[in-house]
Amino acid sequence: MVGTSVVADAKSSFGKGQLAATLTVSAKENVAEGVVSLTLTHPSGARLPDWTPGSHIDLVLPEGTTRQYSLCGDRWDAYTYRIAVLREPAGRWGSPRSSEAESGGGSAYVHDRLRPGDRVGVGGPRNHFPLVPSEKYLFIAGGIGITPLLPMVRQAELLGADWQLLYGGRTRSSMAFREELTAAYGERVHVVPQDELGLLDLAAWLGTPRPDTRVYCCGPTPLLAAVEAACAAWPPYALRVERFTAGAQAAPVRDTPFEVELRRTGHTVTVTPDVSVLEAVRRAGADVLSSCEQGTCGTCLTPVLEGQPDHRDSVLADHERAANDCMFPCVSRSCGDRLVLDL
Numbered sequence: 001m002v003g004t005s006v007v008a009d010a011k012s013s014f015g016k017g018q019l020a021a022t023l024t025v026s027a028k029e030n031v032a033e034g035v036v037s038l039t040l041t042h043p044s045g046a047r048l049p050d051w052t053p054g055s056h057i058d059l060v061l062p063e064g065t066t067r068q069y070s071l072c073g074d075r076w077d078a079y080t081y082r083i084a085v086l087r088e089p090a091g092r093w094g095s096p097r098s099s100e101a102e103s104g105g106g107s108a109y110v111h112d113r114l115r116p117g118d119r120v121g122v123g124g125p126r127n128h129f130p131l132v133p134s135e136k137y138l139f140i141a142g143g144i145g146i147t148p149l150l151p152m153v154r155q156a157e158l159l160g161a162d163w164q165l166l167y168g169g170r171t172r173s174s175m176a177f178r179e180e181l182t183a184a185y186g187e188r189v190h191v192v193p194q195d196e197l198g199l200l201d202l203a204a205w206l207g208t209p210r211p212d213t214r215v216y217c218c219g220p221t222p223l224l225a226a227v228e229a230a231c232a233a234w235p236p237y238a239l240r241v242e243r244f245t246a247g248a249q250a251a252p253v254r255d256t257p258f259e260v261e262l263r264r265t266g267h268t269v270t271v272t273p274d275v276s277v278l279e280a281v282r283r284a285g286a287d288v289l290s291s292c293e294q295g296t297c298g299t300c301l302t303p304v305l306e307g308q309p310d311h312r313d314s315v316l317a318d319h320e321r322a323a324n325d326c327m328f329p330c331v332s333r334s335c336g337d338r339l340v341l342d343l
């Protein structure tokens with residue numbers, strides 16, 4: 001994926017095919033130790049907006065919290081969405097795309113209180129982790145990070161691609177969809193429970209860099225860091241990761257104010273070190289959607305017309321950052337005195 005395709009995704013995410021709707025929990029099922037899946041349908045039985053592998057939705061719970069969860073069902077089923085939610089009682093991030101430094105309320109609510117027949121607010125779907133066409137894929141999942149990869153392997157199989165999945169988890173019983181995957185795809189799926197087989201042997205599994213192969217990884221931060229290190233010699237476009245939580249960021253490039261011009265409205269605002277670009281442009285009247293406000297969900301993606309953003313998100317790959325054509329104003333700032341945004 002290149003930067004321009006990210007912008008295209010973002011533009012589509014604010015337009016047609018997006019929900020800001022109430023859906024019904026039509027089924028709730030235990031799919032692994034500490035993991036439940038939810039099936040969501042429209043109360044009227046209407047079809048739902050189309051989505052592609054790697055997409056996520058916003059789940060707005062009756063208690064008022066909003067979380068992002070990857071869609072892990074059948075993308076060709078136009079009437080249902082499926083997500084899987086890991087219980088995180090200790091107040092940690094609950095799943096891929098889970099968006100807040102939470103108090104444990106989001107995933108605990110889903111596990112303990114949400115019932116079939118309940119209604120939940122849903123936004124999206126959006127996709128900042130799209131599956132790029134390729135003849136060969138290596139998929140690497142850690143724990144609940146299997147969710148965005150599940151529809152990807154189905155797609156790769158449908159398209160006749162050469163693919164393999166390396167799936168690690170604490171124990172077999174904690175690994176959601178393990179049996180479904182091994183039953184459907186047999187030896188293409190390599191299941192590695194840590195208590196039986198230890199950590200994933202990434203160096204052996206990835207082997208030497210292959211320019212014809214795309215690597216997709218989702219899982220906890222240490223796994224992503226290990227995969228990034230193991231792919232250091234691969235072409236820059238080869239690896240695509242999706243994070244549970246915001247990655248570590250260096251200090252901002254500048255600690256002095258800068259200007260942001262909102263080209264469409266003609267307003268210019270000064271962004272001081274103590275406010276985000278998102279906050280500053282909203283004060284100027286810009287209507288920018290946001291969710292996580294931590295640079296992980298991709299909701300606030302904004303096209304950049306001029307200037308060089310100080311990218312501080314956990315969504316864009318390095319080559320996408322270098323394109324300088326979009327930014328996430330909830331966390332990203334400016335390298336120079338001025339940015340011009342398509343707002």
Ligand code: FES
Nearest residue numbers: 291293298300330
């Ligand atoms: S609101 Fe989530 S990336 Fe900005």
